Amino acid sequence: xxxxxxxxxxxxxxxxxxxxxxxxxxxxxxxxxxxxxxxxxxxxxxxxxxxxxxxxxxxxxxxxxxxxxxxxxxxxxxxxxxxxxxxxxxxxxxxxxxxxxxxxxxxxxxxxxxxxxxxxxxxxxxxxxxxxxxxxxxxxxxxxxxxxxxxxxxxxxxxxxxxxxxxxxxxxxxxxxxxxxxxxxxxxxxxxxxxxxxxxxxxxxxxxxxxxxxxxxxxxxxxxxxxxxxxxxxxxxxxxxxxxxxxxxxxx
Amino acid sequence: xxxxxxxxxxxxxxxxxxxxxxxxxxxxxxxxxxxxxxxxxxxxxxxxxxxxxxxxxxxxxxxxxxxxxxxxxxxxxxxxxxxxxxxxxxxxxxxxxxxxxxxxxxxxxxxxxxxxxxxxxxxxxxxxxxxxxxxxxxxxxxxxxxxxxxxxxxxxxxxxxxxxxxxxxxxxxxxxxxxxxxxxxxxxxxxxxxxxxxxxxxxxxxxxxxxxxxxxxxxxxxxxxxxxxxxxxxxxxxxxxxxxxxxxxxxxxxxxxxxxxxxxxxxxxxxxxxxxx
Amino acid sequence: xxxxxxxxxxxxxxxxxxxxxxxxxxxxxxxxxxxxxxxxxxxxxxxxxxxxxxxxxxxxxxxxxxxxxxxxxxxxxxxxxxxxxxxxxxxxxxxxxxxxxxxxxxxxxxxxxxxxxxxxxxxxxxxxxxxxxxxxxxxxxxxxxxxxxxxxxxxxxxxxxxxxxxxxxxxxxxxxxxxxxxxxxxxxxxxxxxxxxxxxxxxxxxxxxxxxxxxxxxxxxxxxxxxxxxxxxxxxxxxxxxxxxxxxxxxxxx
Numbered sequence: 001x002x003x004x005x006x007x008x009x010x011x012x013x014x015x016x017x018x019x020x021x022x023x024x025x026x027x028x029x030x031x032x033x034x035x036x037x038x039x040x041x042x043x044x045x046x047x048x049x050x051x052x053x054x055x056x057x058x059x060x061x062x063x064x065x066x067x068x069x070x071x072x073x074x075x076x077x078x079x080x081x082x083x084x085x086x087x088x089x090x091x092x093x094x095x096x097x098x099x100x101x102x103x104x105x106x107x108x109x110x111x112x113x114x115x116x117x118x119x120x121x122x123x124x125x126x127x128x129x130x131x132x133x134x135x136x137x138x139x140x141x142x143x144x145x146x147x148x149x150x151x152x153x154x155x156x157x158x159x160x161x162x163x164x165x166x167x168x169x170x171x172x173x174x175x176x177x178x179x180x181x182x183x184x185x186x187x188x189x190x191x192x193x194x195x196x197x198x199x200x201x202x203x204x205x206x207x208x209x210x211x212x213x214x215x216x217x218x219x220x221x222x223x224x225x226x227x228x229x230x231x232x233x234x235x236x237x238x239x240x241x242x243x244x245x246x247x248x249x250x251x252x
Numbered sequence: 253x254x255x256x257x258x259x260x261x262x263x264x265x266x267x268x269x270x271x272x273x274x275x276x277x278x279x280x281x282x283x284x285x286x287x288x289x290x291x292x293x294x295x296x297x298x299x300x301x302x303x304x305x306x307x308x309x310x311x312x313x314x315x316x317x318x319x320x321x322x323x324x325x326x327x328x329x330x331x332x333x334x335x336x337x338x339x340x341x342x343x344x345x346x347x348x349x350x351x352x353x354x355x356x357x358x359x360x361x362x363x364x365x366x367x368x369x370x371x372x373x374x375x376x377x378x379x380x381x382x383x384x385x386x387x388x389x390x391x392x393x394x395x396x397x398x399x400x401x402x403x404x405x406x407x408x409x410x411x412x413x414x415x416x417x418x419x420x421x422x423x424x425x426x427x428x429x430x431x432x433x434x435x436x437x438x439x440x441x442x443x444x445x446x447x448x449x450x451x452x453x454x455x456x457x458x459x460x461x462x463x464x465x466x467x468x469x470x471x472x473x474x475x476x477x478x479x480x481x482x483x484x485x486x487x488x489x490x491x492x493x494x495x496x497x498x499x500x501x502x503x504x505x506x507x508x509x510x511x512x513x514x515x516x517x518x519x520x521x522x523x524x525x526x527x528x529x
Numbered sequence: 530x531x532x533x534x535x536x537x538x539x540x541x542x543x544x545x546x547x548x549x550x551x552x553x554x555x556x557x558x559x560x561x562x563x564x565x566x567x568x569x570x571x572x573x574x575x576x577x578x579x580x581x582x583x584x585x586x587x588x589x590x591x592x593x594x595x596x597x598x599x600x601x602x603x604x605x606x607x608x609x610x611x612x613x614x615x616x617x618x619x620x621x622x623x624x625x626x627x628x629x630x631x632x633x634x635x636x637x638x639x640x641x642x643x644x645x646x647x648x649x650x651x652x653x654x655x656x657x658x659x660x661x662x663x664x665x666x667x668x669x670x671x672x673x674x675x676x677x678x679x680x681x682x683x684x685x686x687x688x689x690x691x692x693x694x695x696x697x698x699x700x701x702x703x704x705x706x707x708x709x710x711x712x713x714x715x716x717x718x719x720x721x722x723x724x725x726x727x728x729x730x731x732x733x734x735x736x737x738x739x740x741x742x743x744x745x746x747x748x749x750x751x752x753x754x755x756x757x758x759x760x761x762x763x764x765x766x767x768x769x770x771x772x773x774x775x776x777x778x779x780x781x782x783x
Contacts, residue, residue: 125354149353164617167579168680169605169634185630188620192662196616200349203307207344208352208412209337209368293667293695345666345693401567428693431567431721432763456667456695459724459766496696500767 005045012234017114023245029106036113046121053120068105075101254284255324255419262319273299275474284447288461289454291471297454305342306332338416345424347409359393403434457496530683531556537587557713565736566761571719609682615669625657631680647679651701686717724765
């Protein structure tokens, strides 16, 4: 079984990385991006929960890298100032634009990678449970859970609906125009059945006493479950970095 | 401990409906017994179950109610406007919606119920293991609850309710999607609950209730047509065309009555012999 | 117009074989009942019938057309498969529009007429203008069956069509079965409701562990319950009691 780190520690790590994204120079941000990627592959508790998460991480990694490169390029071309480092298709690349682009791109990457690392390695259910033990209302938790369930099963539902309509002759494998006509027959069952099923799921959770959970649950939380020491440490570190950063920004 | 259920001239009408969903229903369901509520679609079976569980009163405050319901020592002025779990447990027609999906294993899914009712303690593990064993699903304890077959899902849904030790268990058309093996398993579970839990099972067909219930309550258009033991039901002259399978069993009962061999007279004994075969 | 499985095997990617060497045929006026325990591959078999899945060995032919060589939309003109969950297909704002969806897609002459006929058979004509989700679940199930009947396909395949139906809807199903026989349309039914469909079936295919355990007449099967037991199935109680009493099987009410 994969060793688990308390979810509050992971949230604190995300916060720390976000603070670093605004505190440090682009070189350290880029280094931290590499650290995040290394953590995903080396630390078991930060490994993806499933094949789907692993594939999603790889895809997002590439897409965000592509976006960051685009940001870098555009800033280099559009912000003029300092030395010119050559031309691309007749457009000059400038030092100031390049530096600004590097800062923006590396910040964007670090912010994105931090969030990605959290979501691929943490089941959302654990997050919701954590929030509930910290006071999130059962009704709001119910909404989050039902949404989560809907998203989890979305690909499978779409596939089932696709097959069912295809079997009735819906033109889902024909031309673009025909397929667009078939769109309603694909989306409508998804929406209608999701609404009905969400109502049924909500009812079923109520029938298991879920809405009385907060009242009853305090007696059910295992003793010793408070704030994790490591979480507090990381939060303190984040605060220190933030304060030091603010000091650097102040005159003198 | 099982609870007795008393219905006194219970009538339930939705605000915009021209006719009541349940009309003048009166009967006493003895504690620890198993009653089959049979009738066609729209007869009021699900409405009755939902009113006993408290979900109907809670979700439809505009519902017009006359008569009243008593469960155990508690009498409601009409029906309960609050969900009565864990006193009254309801397993919905589609048990897959009863699986919360917020836990990774069957064991944790059942524990989720104990958390909801504030009953987590030192004995939780053994309590859950016992329920899983009684339902024949202890081998599924570490399986993902959303990866099970229809029959297994239904037993897990049952476990999530029974772990709370309800006085009353309500099952809404539990066999509609089950194969013969799964139906047989459910039958033995319900027989095992006799005496400790009052059970109501709804169905549109009479086969399953005949084989497991102490009494059958037949509903049609919200009214009770008959409330009798299976043998009385099959031997009386009342016609119940709205109940699926009734005519077939009536013919069998008549055939048995005509037989001279006394060992074949008792339809109930025949049913039991079939289940043991 | 026949559905023919010719030594068909099927394996999901990287899994052990699910279906092995199946051979059977369903033709005009046939009612082929397919039974077996859950997980034996019955739903997969239906998906092979209309080309959604392609066999890993052997051939599936619909009216002589090999399913590996045809588009699914073309095969849908010949065989209409209806899956178990009505919620997977119901989308239209009225019952009438829902039922006429298939004949319109398939370019049938007078799709509205086909829809009216199918709704009348199923007893849904009185609710033609209602929203499908205003109907009780049993009628929604019948709606999907009506929709398949209205498609005009010479072959129909249903996955658990009687699950959740009460007495009234069963009568609608009886009328459909009778109508299909008169129109010489073939029907393939996957169902564990032996009590209902054994009376109507002309052929039965019993599957065990993905292989054919029995393929033949329902009459032989009804008196050889051992075959069903081997497949993990049982005759329903009324049928077993009837056999004990030496009664004739109940005739379908039309």
